[in-house]
Amino acid sequence: MLHCESLTKTYGSGGRELTVVKNISFSLEAGGFLAIVGPSGSGKTTLLGLLAGLDRPTSGSVTLDGAVLERLSEDARARLRGEKVGFVFQSFQLIPTLTALENVQVPLELRGIAARERATELLARVGLAGREHHYPAQLSGGEQQRVALARAFSNRPRVLFADEPTGNLDARTGATVVDLMGELNRDLGTTLVLVTHDPDLAGRARRTIRLADGEIVADSAA
Amino acid sequence: MNPAFVARMAWREGRASARRLLLLTASITAGVAALVAINSFTDNLRRSVQEQARSLLGADLSISSQKEFTPAVTALLDTLGQTGLARVTTFSAMAYTAAGSGARLVQVSGVTGPWPFYGDIVTDPAGAWGELSRGPHAVVDPSLLGALGAAIGDTLAIGAARFAITGTIARMPGDVGVRSALGPRVFIPGRYIAATRLLGFGARVEREAFIRLPVGEAAQPIADRYRARLRAENARIRTVAESQQNLDNALGRLGHYLGLVALIALLLGGLGVASATHVFVRQKADTIAVLRCLGATAGGVFAIYVAQAAVMGLIGSVLGAAIGIAVQHVLPSAIASALPLDVSTAPSWPAIGVGVATGVWVAVVFALLPLLSARRIPPLAALRQAYDPGGRPREPLRIPVLFLLAASVVALAAMQAGNPRTGLAFAAGIGASVGVLAITAWLLIRSVERWFPHTWPYVWRQGLANLRRPGNQTTAVVLSLGFGAFLLATLFLAQYNLLEELRITGGPSRPNLVFFDIQPEQVAPVSRAIAGAGYPVGSPVPIVPMRIRSIRGRPVAAIAADTLARARQRGRSAGGGWALRREYRSTYRDTMVASEKLVAGRWWGSGRTRGSPVPLSLEADVAADLGVRVGDAMVWDVQGVPVATRVVNLRDVDWARFEPNFFAVFATGALETAPQSFVVLTRAPDAARRGQLQREIAQRWANVTSFDIAVVQEAVERLVSRVVLAIRFMALFSLATGAVVLAGAVSTSRFQRLRESALLKTLGASRRQVLQVVLAEYLAIGLLASVAAFILAALAGWALAHFLFEIPFRLPLRQAATLIGGTAVLAVLIGTWGSVEVVRRTPLEVLRET
Structure with a gap:
């Protein structure tokens, strides 16, 4: 489902080069659940971005559901994301000007699919029935992240990328969100890739990759 | 990406920030109002001319x-x-x-x-x-x-x-x-x-x-x-x-020129749209990055915001058109006395259509450039909050969009001016003025930085520093507000200098009463009568009516026919024809007068015996119209008698001085016996005594006419004021645009300023202090705009006085200070009005929102 080969990312800033991700290769099967852990600045988020095709690697390659990302144009990668990828962010990243329902609809509407019913259903599933017309600012952090989850799953993604999904939530709310993610992983067979600091959360993954200084220092199946 | 989604997203996005977006597009409302008003008015005027022809x-x-x-x-x-x-x-x-x-x-x-x-x-x-x-x-x-x-x-x-x-x-x-x-x-x-x-x-x-x-x-x-x-x-x-x-041509030209002034207001509004959009895109960066993560293409995101700009432009323009129609109802009554006919005030649909279309186009075209950067916001920005934009590639569409922008300005100006050359010149003029204004503003900002008043109280320093807060719109506000002030100041300076010139020439020692059409035998008794009433009498100036018979041996009729043929070939009207055929009222004397300056050849000495041809001095401009140079022979027809002359010099004449001035001055010795009349000047202290003297002379010598220079001055002042009033009215729209752009900038930065002031209050600032910071910021902006505007206006006013009117330039300092102060007060009023919330709200309210 997800495969990367000799992935390297170097940022040049002010004449100095900084290699954030160094020569990383691994494969993840469909329906897998991978946690990427490591200290701050170890390159976790950069790796996630590269795997999701949000940026181009300096060298190496990423294959996502059979598509070789670096062969695709910027717009083609956008379309691929729209069809096969879901995202959950640490800071939720709901569009503040859209209601909860509209936020969930966006990925499907981008593809021209009427999505009202499915979005309503998904919101109910994450426990937000009746809150459809609330704006993000009117929801608590946990509720916002649940809307984000509903949005991430609205297009039935093959892969869900999550960047510190519980980072801004208290322990109980975080647990609810993680439970939901696990449920969706099981029920829909979605491949999960998450970046986290939280050992509890990492413990739920079936596989953990530990990064330090941009390199894999451990890769364990739980 | 499908258009339905673009439309839906544009709507949803716009719905939430409607107030801010509306202010953004209100920038163009004043401009469209001005355009619709003047074009509708011109249309009605022309229709009325047709109907009442x-x-x-x-x-x-x-x-x-x-x-x-x-x-x-x-x-x-x-x-x-x-x-x-x-x-x-x-x-x-x-x-x-x-x-x-x-x-x-x-x-x-x-x-x-x-x-x-x-x-x-x-x-x-x-x-x-x-x-x-x-x-x-x-x-x-x-x-x-x-x-x-x-x-x-x-x-x-x-x-x-x-x-x-x-x-x-x-x-x-x-x-x-x-x-x-x-x-x-x-x-x-x-x-x-x-x-x-x-x-x-x-x-x-x-x-x-x-x-x-x-x-x-x-x-x-x-x-x-x-x-x-x-x-x-x-x-x-x-x-x-x-x-x-x-009449149609004259009215058309008037409409074109006033329309160009209206266009300035619209273009300044465009500048406001561009600046606000720039800030808007920055604030939307997160949303755009998320949309990109969710699969929106760069082009799709771009389309959403362009659609928004177009819709907002439409709303702003329709509002502007409505205001324009209302204004158009007032226009005829404001200048009715200057109009030769009754003007209907029916709305002109073509004018409305053109106005709205122009408004939408300006809104979109000016929004394009800043919106291009929306294409460059990578999806990764959603993941990495402090994403460094430095590494982003240059936008390849930048150059074409800049070109489109420039071409649009030229095309709009050409359309409004009625011909491409004027359009190009006008666009270049605006470009240059905006450029100079921007450079002046930049220099002022830099000098504030360079000599930052570190010893001033904190609130002033904070206010000044706010001019440079991230995402500030200082430049756009200074430009739009400044340009309006610049237009008004330039108009004022031109009017002031023109009228001042008239007033000075009517100074305390100069003649202020002119008697003319005095027959030769009446000169002595009329002069005695004036002197007898106790007023000084200048030496009588002879006036001899005449026409040109030939130049360099060629009869004027033949020259005129040639000129006409050549002009037709070039497709222009023959301007020189009038100079050839008109009646000249000339004089003879052997000395120059104060209002004259020799520009070519030499003056003749007095008392020499001269035969034919008679030495002749021509005014330089009329000589150019006639195609005559020093040394050329001219024959004049003086009441049927031919008088041969040779042009020995050319003069510049200061016509603004109310003195008997002449196109052609003959040497003495040739015209003394020709049929002629005389002009006599005098000076009487007040209007009543001048009227009394005029009446006495008119009662005794009915053919002697006279006028009071003060009356003529008043008439000229009324005329100048009437013309200036119309232009000033249109220029006011530019200032209104500046005010709206400022209000838009205040509104756009609302959230930022709320947070800043919440922080200040948390740190112990009182409301009074927060208000002072706001005051300092907008006072600085207003002063910046008006000082830059006045520097530019002084330059323009000087250029107008020097090159166009050819009069000395004076800078009225008191009025200048009033204008600068007024603009600054306007800025402070708008700024504080938009900041009431900033002062009023408690820090906790604000911090909970974030």
């Missing part, structure tokens, strides 16, 4: 001459005028009433026959025009009654005749109000002209015959057939179509 002339044809009609012309009039013929004979004379005081130079028109054939002359009381020919009646301009302190029913003296004033003119078709500004009109029945005994030698008389053709007969072919023949008889023929064309 025949009444402009009051007849189908007119034949006029400054000489007595020749037998050939009279014969033609008898043939053409069988259906209807009327005559109007116009000359200058002094008028006074038995009861009132003073005397006034007027234009007397003796009317014979049922003129006007078309259109009505409205009088007060009604019906006075119809009664005019019943007896020795006079219908006069209302201004004359005021000037003479007279009333309807009084007896008016003109020369040897006496008339009963039976009414005043309320409205006259085809009257542009400029002629009556210099001399009030008096209409009398034609059969009483002789009784005035004023049409003796040397009187300038214009004779005009008005012809009504049988129904169905076309005027133009007749005019074309007889034009050349009439010209040979020193007569001119005009048709309704021609006067309509002239």
